[in-house]
Amino acid sequence: MRAEDLILVSVDDHVVEPPDLFENHLPAKWLEYAPKNVHDDERDIDVWVYEGNVIPNIGLNAVAGRPPEEYNIEPTNYGMMRAGCYDIHERVNDMNRNGVLGSMCFPSFVQFCGQLFSRSTDKEMGLNLLRAYNDWHIDEWCGTYPGRFIPLSIPPIWDPQLMADEVRRVSKKGCHAVTFSENPYKLGWPHIFGDHWDPFFAACEDEGMVICLHIGSSSTMLEIAPGAPIDIMITLTPLNTMEAATDLLWSQVLRKFPNLQFALSEGGTGWLPYWLERIDYVYQQHRFWTSQDFGDKLPSQVAREHFTFCYISDRSGVDNRHAIGIDNITWECDYPHSDSSWPHSPESLTKQLEGVPDDEIDKMTHSNAMRIFRYDPFAHRPKDRATVAALRSEVRD
């Protein structure tokens, strides 16, 4: 398949929230409680301030368009970023430059599971702000370009019943994905081995809401020794995903909620043939003394029924796509982060996909994502030949 024939839907990109995000989604009387974006003149950086706490941007979060020689992890300001990081019109332009049809965007300064709001002194106001955030994300960020985004909500993680309510609220607005933590226990919440999260999981199952676990959403990366090179941490981040998948698999969650769907975001895919084989081996060798029971299924089968995997650049995953499950693989661009292939994703993918039949390429690059996240680029337009041609030229040109 030629680079220009790829149809790309990215299930993991990131939005750097614009300074005015709360303005259109909160009553004026509550605006004073919302996080404010201010410029720190001394350090020449832009920061968010919420309830007296200062949250800087991290440079590696927004390096799209810069050569690797220029990356660093210093905080930064809006002027140093590509406008596509925070401006929806420029974002769509950057998607078009990279031939990307659809995109799901994770939050930045509010953290992956909206943890910022869980630290609000007034939790009721925290919930108001979180809902305003979701409304901004769904109606304004994604809503400005109907058909170009897969909306993704954040949950009020401090209360599973409120989480369930918010899942139901955003579902009515057409949002079918929600973030959660790869390990809530590490965030200080109960772990997934009891029934604490059941109201949330039940609501997600009812509404067909995909739960997205992004690497780093436990707010902890793998611990490395003081003085250890940071490359170790970067290399091993996908292990967070392997741990999260393993936790879920052996917990009761997947058996209690047989239709629940999880997307393992930015976890890569190349480790999966090994992991899927390993869980079956552990089950066969140890199930009798550990009392695990998956009925007439193997653990690998249960994993494939519940998990969607995704990759940026992962030749070993492509080579082993059938050992992984061709219907379980999606693609991500990771714009504007430092691991992203933007703006050369189609060229980089074409090279990695050499020798793969077209129908399998279609699954991995867009049709799996469209099915799993119920994403329909034509939902807001007539799906006729002229529209398809227009959309194609919009994305390509």
Place this chain on the structure above:
Amino acid sequence: MRAEDLILVSVDDHVVEPPDLFENHLPAKWLEYAPKNVHDDERDIDVWVYEGNVIPNIGLNAVAGRPPEEYNIEPTNYGMMRAGCYDIHERVNDMNRNGVLGSMCFPSFVQFCGQLFSRSTDKEMGLNLLRAYNDWHIDEWCGTYPGRFIPLSIPPIWDPQLMADEVRRVSKKGCHAVTFSENPYKLGWPHIFGDHWDPFFAACEDEGMVICLHIGSSSTMLEIAPGAPIDIMITLTPLNTMEAATDLLWSQVLRKFPNLQFALSEGGTGWLPYWLERIDYVYQQHRFWTSQDFGDKLPSQVAREHFTFCYISDRSGVDNRHAIGIDNITWECDYPHSDSSWPHSPESLTKQLEGVPDDEIDKMTHSNAMRIFRYDPFAHRPKDRATVAALRSEVRD
């Protein structure tokens, strides 16, 4: 290749030390300081007692011959184990029953890096005992059946200069492998990112001594939440190896000691295509700000020059053997632990190796191990046609 034509050399088995291990290797006057094996009548278990501390056996360490339905992790006694766990003659019989020509055996109650002796109140006596242990292992355990074992020494980990001395001492006795910790920092020793271990590494490089990092040799498994199913820990143990390899790769160790060899014991192989690809990607994307420099090599190339991998049962590793490096893969039996394929290793391997050319099977099942560990089954016998036939029938019958 038929099961009966496989030549098997296992680079990871385990010895449950026999009660009389110190008797022939310590002067009589020092025997009182040595660990003693005693029977706890009340619990009907055999334990080691050293300086007042009690060290039980763990059941899963010695379940060879039992069906998975009967495993448990309760302590046990010699009478409950197969004699092959601790009796050298029965061990060789069990190797013959499984068609295994050669075996490298890791220690049990003294821990993987001989940590037991690092806790001695009198470190000088600790060193005497550790040397006696190595002499027992090399001269008695391995020496009773010349050509059937790859000797493996333990290091006095509390002093890198003593470690170097012991490496040189056992090297003269024909021992070319030594255990070390996958993460000494977790054991309370300095990490590998400074120069603390350099005398040890230098001696190993000089003597061509392979450093074996066994999973669990950091005395810590992956941390799991209280109440989490233990299957999670079993599934994720190979991550210890991935972490150890990643630490070594980005540290200066491999670049400072370009001929140093590490064996990653019981770490599996199926995750390697992904990991090898990942380290190159991290290098390409991040090297400029992390200041990593491998000269004209890629990290994956450096890894293949220094690391030997091994697997028990790992179809994804076999399928991806060329992405891993066909010269870097060895096989292990893991006798008598619960993950072992004993006594059906040839049958289980033949199934996994279907479609693999004979010369590649030979590399993975024995010739890589023979080259890397300088193991020669004919070192003590004339290598003529009659001896080969005799050895073959010895192992097979």
